[in-house]
Amino acid sequence: MNILDEFDTIAAPATPMGAGGVGIIRISGDKAFEIIEKIFSNPNFEPKKFNLGWIKDGDNKIDEVVVLPFFAPNSYTGENVIEIQCHGGVNVVKNILNLVLKNGARMAEKGEFTKRAFLNKRMDLSQAESVADIIHAKTRDFAKASMKNLAGVLKEKINTIRNEIFEVLSKITAGIDFPEDVKEPEYEYLTERFESIISQIDTVLAGAKTSNIFREGASVAIIGKPNVGKSSLFNALLSLDRAIVTDIAGTTRDVLRETLDLGIPVTLVDTAGIREDGDVSTVEKIGIEYSKQSLEEADLVLFVYDASKGLDNEDKEVLKLLEDKNHIIIANKSDLAEPEAGVKISALKGDGISELKDLLTRKVCEIEPENLEFVTNTRQQECLKKARNAMEQALLAAKINELQDLISIDVKSALLALDELTGELVTDNILDNIFENFCIGK
Ligand SMILES: Nc1nc2c(ncn2[C@@H]2O[C@H](COP(=O)(O)OP(=O)(O)OP(=O)(O)O)[C@@H](O)[C@H]2O)c(=O)[nH]1
Ligand SMILES: [Mg+2]
CATH class of the missing domain: 1.20.120.430 (tRNA modification GTPase MnmE domain 2)
Incomplete structure (x- = not known):
C-alpha cells in the first residue's frame, strides 16, 4: 500500500464469508455510485435510505438486496460509499463482489477502508488502531x-x-x-x-502494562510434583474435561494450553509433574524439560502441592525453581486434610476454584480492568x-x-x-504496519 495511491474505488465483503442471515459488500470511492447504477435494478435510490431492488448482471438477476448509499464526506471512509446487503451465502456474496469488481472497483486490501477514513481525516490514528x-x-x-x-x-x-x-x-x-x-x-x-x-x-x-496484558494476554503455568492434581485444577479452572486425569504419577507428558477468559485473556498451561528421581522414562524426562520451559515463560505460576501429604522435600525442590517468579502456592486435595500453607482448594470437589479465579485476576493485572483509563x-x-x-x-x-x-x-x-x-506525522511504513492487522473489509 502506498500513501500516495490515488483513491481509486475499492470493494470487499464487510461480513465474514460463510452462511449467515445477511452478507454485506462495501464499496468506497468516486465510482461507487456509477458502479451501483450499472448493476442495481432500482434507478431511484436515495442516500441514507434503505433501497430495495435486485442486483443484476445484464438481464440475469443475482439477488434481491438492500442498498445503502452514503455521500462523501458523510460516510465511514469519508468517500462515496455503497453498502449492499444481500442474502448471507458465500456464493451470493462472491457473485455480487465479482460483479462490482468487473464494473470498475478493485478488491480492498486489509484495513483499507479504515486507512481511508484516517487519510480523509474521519478519525485520527489512535482511533483507527x-x-x-x-x-x-x-x-x-x-x-x-x-x-x-x-x-x-x-x-x-x-x-x-x-x-x-x-x-x-x-x-x-x-x-x-x-x-x-x-x-x-x-x-x-x-x-x-x-x-x-x-x-x-x-x-x-x-x-501501558495492563494494556499490553489485555492485548496479548498473560501466561499462567500450573507447576508441581506428579500426581498433586495439576491437570484436575486445569480442568476445574476451564470448567472442561480437557486434560487426562489418572491416579498414576506422570500422566501428563505434553504441555497443554487453553485460553481462559478472566476479563483479561489468560493462557492457562498444564505441565508434566516435575521430579528428579532415577526411574523416570525418557518420555517423562522430555515432559519435565517442557515444564521447566513453561515455567520460564509464564507471567504467573500456580504451584500446586497435595495437602493430604503436606509440603515434602520434593515439593520444596520444585518451589526453589520458581523462587524468582510471581507465584501462588496452592494446597490441593484439601478435602482430604487441612493444609499447612497456601490457598486451600479441592480441584476434585470444585471447592475454592472461584476464589482462586478472583485471586488470579488480581494477580495477573494489578489494576482492575474498569480502572484502565487509557x-x-x-x-x-x-x-x-x-x-x-x-x-x-x-x-x-x-x-x-x-x-x-x-x-x-x-x-x-x-x-x-x-x-x-x-498520525499528524506519519510514514508509509507505519501505516502499512498498522493496517496489516486488519481484516479485509474493515
Ligand atoms: N481427593 C482429591 N483427589 C484429587 C484432587 N485433585 C486431584 N485428585 C486426584 O489426584 C490424582 C492425580 O490427579 P491429576 O490431576 O492427574 O494430577 P497431576 O498433577 O496432573 O499429575 P501428573 O500429570 O501425573 O503430574 C487423580 O486420581 C485425581 O482424581 C482433589 O482435590 N481431591
Ligand atoms: Mg497431569
Whole structure:
C-alpha cells in the first residue's frame, strides 16, 4: 500500500464469508455510485435510505438486496460509499463482489477502508488502531476499553497534552524571535509547565502494562510434583474435561494450553509433574524439560502441592525453581486434610476454584480492568516515551537556566513524537504496519 495511491474505488465483503442471515459488500470511492447504477435494478435510490431492488448482471438477476448509499464526506471512509446487503451465502456474496469488481472497483486490501477514513481525516490514528483492537479483542473488557479509544478518549488526552506543549513552545519561540518586543518566559514558569506535561504523559503511560496484558494476554503455568492434581485444577479452572486425569504419577507428558477468559485473556498451561528421581522414562524426562520451559515463560505460576501429604522435600525442590517468579502456592486435595500453607482448594470437589479465579485476576493485572483509563499499544507507548524523554531533557535544561534556544529543540521533538502518535506525522511504513492487522473489509 502506498500513501500516495490515488483513491481509486475499492470493494470487499464487510461480513465474514460463510452462511449467515445477511452478507454485506462495501464499496468506497468516486465510482461507487456509477458502479451501483450499472448493476442495481432500482434507478431511484436515495442516500441514507434503505433501497430495495435486485442486483443484476445484464438481464440475469443475482439477488434481491438492500442498498445503502452514503455521500462523501458523510460516510465511514469519508468517500462515496455503497453498502449492499444481500442474502448471507458465500456464493451470493462472491457473485455480487465479482460483479462490482468487473464494473470498475478493485478488491480492498486489509484495513483499507479504515486507512481511508484516517487519510480523509474521519478519525485520527489512535482511533483507527482501536478499530483493529475492537475486532481482535479477546475479551469483552478489552473491547469496551478499545471502544473508548474509538470514541476519541485517547485522542482528546493527547491533544490536550500536545496543545500545552505547543503553547509553551510558542512562548519560547516568540521570546527568541522578537527579543525586543516579547520577554522570554521565566524559567520557573517553564519548569512548572514541563513538570505538569510529564505527569500527564505518565498518566497515559500508567495503563501501558495492563494494556499490553489485555492485548496479548498473560501466561499462567500450573507447576508441581506428579500426581498433586495439576491437570484436575486445569480442568476445574476451564470448567472442561480437557486434560487426562489418572491416579498414576506422570500422566501428563505434553504441555497443554487453553485460553481462559478472566476479563483479561489468560493462557492457562498444564505441565508434566516435575521430579528428579532415577526411574523416570525418557518420555517423562522430555515432559519435565517442557515444564521447566513453561515455567520460564509464564507471567504467573500456580504451584500446586497435595495437602493430604503436606509440603515434602520434593515439593520444596520444585518451589526453589520458581523462587524468582510471581507465584501462588496452592494446597490441593484439601478435602482430604487441612493444609499447612497456601490457598486451600479441592480441584476434585470444585471447592475454592472461584476464589482462586478472583485471586488470579488480581494477580495477573494489578489494576482492575474498569480502572484502565487509557488503552495504548506498543507503537503509541514508544511515541509517548519519546515525548516524555524529550520533556525530561527540557526540564533538566530549564532547571539550570539553559539557553531557551536549546530548550526549544527538546520541546519541539516532544511535539513531533506526539504528532507521530496521532498520525499528524506519519510514514508509509507505519501505516502499512498498522493496517496489516486488519481484516479485509474493515
Ligand atoms: N481427593 C482429591 N483427589 C484429587 C484432587 N485433585 C486431584 N485428585 C486426584 O489426584 C490424582 C492425580 O490427579 P491429576 O490431576 O492427574 O494430577 P497431576 O498433577 O496432573 O499429575 P501428573 O500429570 O501425573 O503430574 C487423580 O486420581 C485425581 O482424581 C482433589 O482435590 N481431591
Ligand atoms: Mg497431569
